[in-house]
Amino acid sequence: MRRPFRVIAAAALLCTVTACGSTDETGSETAPGAATRSEAPAPVDSGAGASGVDACTGEDIKAEATVQEAGVALLAITNASDAACALDGWPTLGLLAADDSAIKVPVEEVAQPGPATATALDPGETAFAGFKWTACDLGAADCKVATTLTVMPPGGGTPVNATITGVEGGDQAVEELPVSGLRVGTIQPSTQGVVAW
Template sequence: MRVTRTVVATCLIPAALTLAACGDPAAEDEPGAATPSTAASADPTDAGSDTPGDGGTAACASADLSVDVTIQDAGLALLALTNSSSAPCQVDGWVTLAFERADRSPVEVDQEQVEQPGPPLATDLDPGESAFAGVKWATCDPALTDCAVVTTVRVGAPGDSATVVARVIGIDGNESVGELPVADVQIGSIQPSTQGVVAW
């Protein structure tokens, strides 16, 4: 089992049990400059800003995604990553989470990326399609120094340092924002369906 630990500060966490979510212009004037197709082959760095995923699909940036964090139970949530852009993109690996206090200041929370329900599966998302991951966290006493009280959860796409604010949905199905005491977080791998993603 591959496990990676990171420490991140970020996003939203909701209510009662709510978790607070991708050529050089001068060369054209020089004699003997390569044609565009030759230059692209000769310079692998001139490939654009999007990093291709498996099969040539560009990796999703955080800005390409809208994120829902749906609370399933105390300390357990289903995370849905929906492609809200106008082009296909791919997610593969693990998201990052960032947490904020009510005053929007960041809160450091230990994060562990776990292979649950298994290794991540590269998932191509057409516009409007979603991929999923499970998130578990330990509840704690807000009076303790190692307990973070968060009100906002932010989510970053794999490989992207930027994050977006997640929408948190409570157990009752209503969108709500409140305070959630969090001691540490486990983030499951990205999967193409909801099967098994919160069964660990």
């Protein structure tokens, strides 16, 4: 079932989210921590194949994006399964139109706030990534209107619909989000610096 974007601040109405596409290791940004955790999940030993922990797939996760300011959001990816799994790299973000058709906009994967940190997540644990989007005028040729944000972990599987919330009061559903481009940061075990780029 498609879930509409949700924002908590009126300013978030100016924000837009975009679809997925290319792979590029440039760019930079880090976001202030919005989600809270008592402790960070353990980084994975990159040479040991995550010590036998399978990669998280879309079937293992749930996702939530918290708007930090116009055009900037913190993505939280939580292991919703009953077994440990690992994340390493970039999440794949997608946008859907009102009719559930895929929207294609330029997407740039950036090494921000630094290289990805392979992270093993026990059930209920969360890893993070920042993303930024370019808002656009609805009359522009490259402007797309999205109603749903989807997230797929690097391990593949079926994308999941993400909820989007703001950082201030209220709970207002956003029916349409105009966007023309997206930059996605690397997955990290904590919120530190994730959207500060």
